[in-house]
Amino acid sequence: MMTKLEKNILNSFNEVIEHLSNSEGRNALQGMQRGIEREALRINGSGELATDRHPQALGSALTHSRITTDYSESLLEFITPVYKDIDNLLQDLTYTHAFTVQNLDNQRLWPVSMPCYVGDVKDIPIANYGISNPGMMKSLYRKGLTYRYGAQMQIISGVHFNFSVSNELWNNLYAYSGSSLTKSDFISESYLGLIRNYRRMVWVLPYLFGASPALCSSFIKQQETDIPFEKMGKGTLYLPYATSLRMSDLGYTNKEQEQLNISYDSLDKYLAGMKVAIGKSSKNFEEIGVKVDGEYRQLNANVLQIENEFYSPIRAKRVTENGEKPSEALARAGIEYIEVRALDVNPYSPIGIEGSQVRFLDLFLLHCLLNTAPASDAAQEAEISSNLSRVILEGRKPGLELSRNGESITLSAWMNQLFDDLERLSVLLDDGSDGAYHQALIRWRAAVDDPERSISGLIMKELKSAQTDHGYWVKALAETYFNTLNEYPLPESVEQQYRQAAAVSIEKQRVMEVETNQSFDAFLAEYFAEPSPEVKTQVSNA
Template sequence: MFSKIGQLIFDNEAVAKTSDFTMGLEIEMHRIDDAGDLSQEPYPAAICDEATNPWITTDFLETMSEIVTPPATYALDAMHYLYGINNILRTSLAPGELLWPLSIPPKLPKDTSHIRLAQWGPEKEAYLKEWARRHRFAEGTPCGAHINLSIDQHLIDLVLENFPERFKNELEAKNYLYEILAQGFMRYRWLITYLFGASPIAEKNYFENDFKLEHPVRSIRQSSLGFGTKFAGDYTSVQAYVDRIQQGVKDKILIKDYEFHGSVRFKGNPVLSELPKTGAEYIELRMLDLDPSSSVGIRTDTLRFIRLLASYLIMTPALKPNEVNRVLENADRMNEEVTSEDPRSICKYQNKARALIKSLERYANRIQLGPEYQEILDDLEDRVENPLTMPSARLLNYVKDDSLEEYALRRARHYQRAAQESIIKFEGFEDRQYTAAELKEALFPGNWDPDLRRS
């Protein structure tokens, strides 16, 4: 089951470190009015400036609020941050404003010229205008949940120390581990779409020229009809990844290097060309739809599954370099097929999904993970066997007149009332920026219960 690196980690009793990822979350949600239209209100004044607030910003549109949590050692810490910052945003909204809980935006006007793009300063605003000119406007509007994962330094040191003939320095060892993580998540992106896709239909004017889907699907957002630029990355290595993006800019396929919105991104040095020299510091996973059953757009069990899958990918044999592009091109095709399936139907890749979940079960048993992980895998196995339990299929129970607006507004109002009644209060963004440590202390005075943090 284990690769040579995985066996080394297992023999050194360091398996726990493979799931001790430092984790950060980025959750996008549109601000809407009580009628379900994009809000006409400006960025909330109580939380200062979207260009300078590091924890609550915007993405593409002025209405597309993005919550960014500080890095956290445990999944529950990240969720604590997310709930706290989400509450700050909700209680800072203008009267009557709500947060739309679905990935695909609310109904859009036919004339989008009056909708304000994000106010990021002249350079970024010029980029957004050019992006909107090149693309169908609605393609910039889907929202999602992004997960940032950073590998524990102990693993990097262990690999470097025990494979000196393979890795000359820490940079090579670190980049390799991030490369196999990125390749693995891209390889199994289709499974994540299958299990967590939650955008089966689109609201009015998302599509142009009276285009209509033939039937509901598993995920519009994760399909070719979803977000933005259709530009494939090269995950063979960090260097190949950077080279591909830079060539895309040179060929004028991409406006800027930060236009690359692959489902996985290597992150670290803000200057992309320097990334291979300084090394990846984390990967950003961008393949999750918002989960409307949660006020914050993602559930703790989903984070646990992602951590389990990441641990499995580090411990098991990776793709050979000459196989990466071929395998990931096929994985992209599989994902496109999965996105476009009717969510009430049996997936074409049901047997592959069964086999992978069984492999994860064996892995979880081998490394003696807690019963909560077995429960998660049992639930996901049930989804595979019973399509009607999939998130997109469940959402179809609430469709009225080809719309989820009534359901989304009901959930949005419920979450807004709960936030306003919450005991988490915070005042201060209008005065200054807060560091991660200051934000933690302001939101959660004292220490969090350590018994709750093991996740």
Template sequence: MNWNFSEISKSFLKDDKGKLLVEGNFGMEKESQRVTSSGDLALTFHPAVFGDKIKNPRITTDFSESQIEMITPTFKSIEEVYAELDTINIEVENGIGDELLWPLSMPPRLPDEDNIPIARFPDSEDGKYMETYRNGLALRYGKKMQMISGIHYNFSFSEGMVDYLYKRFGNGNDKRSFIDEMHFALARNFLRYRWMLIYLFGASPYSHHTYYSVINNEIEIIQKCCQCCVDVIENFNKYATSLRVSRFGYSNALKNKHSIYFNSLEEYSEELRKLMATKNTEYSKLGVYKNGSQIQLNGNILQKENEFYSSIRLKQNTNEGETQLDALEKRGVKYIEVRILDLNPFEKVGLSIDEMNFLQVFMLFCLFEQSDIITEDEHARINLNHHLVALYGRKENLMLQKYNKGTIGLKSWGKEIFERLKNVAELMDKGTGDDKYCKIVEEEYKKLFDISLLPSERIHREMEENNENFLEFGTRYAINNSQKNIIRKT
């Protein structure tokens, strides 16, 4: 989908529809590890006060018994969803007793692999399925990698916004096809420019030494295929912004080398189903059953679609018995899930309202920017930029890959992108009659030329100034961020 932003902006202004740009539906999902006051992973069961994990729509677990997941309903404003996440966060803190919520994406001090508790579910068909899937993840990738946490940002455009775009730019095409194409075009640009979010919001430059086995294993793989890369890759701890989304974090894209380009719903569906139906030699050798118990769902490249790690997902509300992919194929794209955000230890719930507002500007930029089909070569460059910024984003004069060949400095490219972000923010502000979005974009722009403002650099400097290690820093913020026993007025 190729938009003309000049034409779009004139259209919104002429029709006095600028307010549609700030409308939408918003939801959040936050993962956090429960820890003891010493920063050790809590080995206790998921607190009974939260009830059945399958039935509680607000508080459940992710991979591990110790990994709480908080889920908000959908709201019409960022402020409302933020307030709800804060409320759930406080409820969780009050429900875990003397334990704390770990404020960082990279895990706390972990026990031996065998002692990391996989989430347990009721002895039902659904419960067994969910446990088997998690056992399969542990078998394939190791438990430590699965202990990484983050925040997922769910967003959909308002019906008014979609209807307006279709009316003005649909050219008589089928509405559902137009909506799908619109979202897939956005997703392609999100992939292209996600390195910017990793730079601005990455907050996982370090890990605890109990996680080093995962990193060392990855370095061994690199050593086997690219000996000359080893010296460079081992210097990541000087410059990293986000280990979480790097090749040392939660990503299976490199391990299995599967590529999905988001070029269309048909292509996306076909490729994902192929991955779920194709046997993987390594996983098949592990077996599906051991000593009479099922240890993974199957021996395929992906046990199910959730195992495909992507920094963005396009989703549809599901009916009973449907998978996400079934729902997408039947009814098309409904909303977007951004999965690239680290927990920010400097914010009590892991992110700020300003960060969420910037994301809204960024998503509109991704929607209105020209979005050609992604080729294999461009996809490789996109992924390289992702990992360069994740591991070396704080390095002076870092060079990135331009998608039409050649290289460009991070700051130079960032400046170009921010000019377009400012244009989007101005259009949003004209629609609301204030300057909120322009101010937010201006604040983020400062990070391009002052790395001391980056969360990753702030973590680095605080640890140095306080002579703290990773565990001490994380524990201090776990205590500082705790809002236990806060009573809210109704």
């Protein structure tokens, strides 16, 4: 039975959908913009982590806008421009993958989130961005991550999905709301509402798209864990009903941040919380030291070295101007888009994500945006955390119950209610098209009725039926995708564009290094002082 709050939320959602059901509303809804960032480890032919430098043919990881590195020299990151058309978005990402693989000197890309076999973690090479001050700062930030959390955690891969709605939709919703806020403030507060609702429902994504129910035992090594793993084959650890071990305590988490309580109730509160986090010293990180025997170990000893260290399954974003920090951009002009960070790499796609996932994300995020989004208290925050943890570790368990507003509800019942809402949205988005949103819902609703049709379910079924270790299975996939991408027919004009972009990025880094005329100590001191944009070029996306 629905609570009064849930009924009010449902009524509000239905009213907004009804309002947007005319041609103007449908066109406004269909104007969404998206971008994808996909991470992938480079491996050698035997399936081990590549330890050589970032390939020269791919350009400068510091200045290239499309092909860069994340934590490690071995951890590539592919970044698409913003697209309105999903097919064009995925085509672009495919081009980037194909060009990269064709210039990797016979190396492969590891097609899952959890790392390949790693012997000594000391062999994991931290990303090198050259000798300019911005480049050295990016490398030092990663060195700090190593001291804080270990290199092993930092080479876990994921997919980030950037999402915004059209200005036409904002105009429509702003007029419909009768809000007394400025339009800019209305947009920011609406995106924060999306974030609040997303956090309540984020467990949906690992349930459907979680792709790390198993991992190689080499990842654990001497790490202590309370997770009751079962073992398969020679070295595969798994949980029978797990969905995304990447999002568990084994993965990309930060215990230091759990006490920050960053608020999403308003932009002012969010920015104030981030300011505290960046300026708050950590006793644990103080013990590491900042500069020891003349050598830097981390940027500072605060809970967050910089804002990028804030580990959250979703972020509020705005494109930064030259030298701006993320919070400065948000304070200047408000939220421009959101970044979804709860996606495992999909091993059933050579580019880590496929079209039906993108369409589901569109529907899911619109649902989060168009629903009433009340603030959450401490009890609700605990509920959010508990639901996510349960789905991560046992999401496919038959009859699994979650908690919604303090009352028990089965995962399947909750998801079926969600899919009913998403069906109404799909009708508006599919208007005048081929019904792709409806087909996406059919694909993923099947996983609600049968958990084995989720990505994690498919993986476990395949591992058990083949009686093979996770590492062997992934290595075979890597080989298949290597052949697919290595033989992919890149248009000559596209290949030339990538070669030109690589050359331009290398020259841009060279100029930066020649023009470096300030000591690194002075550069850092100035960067962490009050805003002084001229010294911050190229580090805002560290």
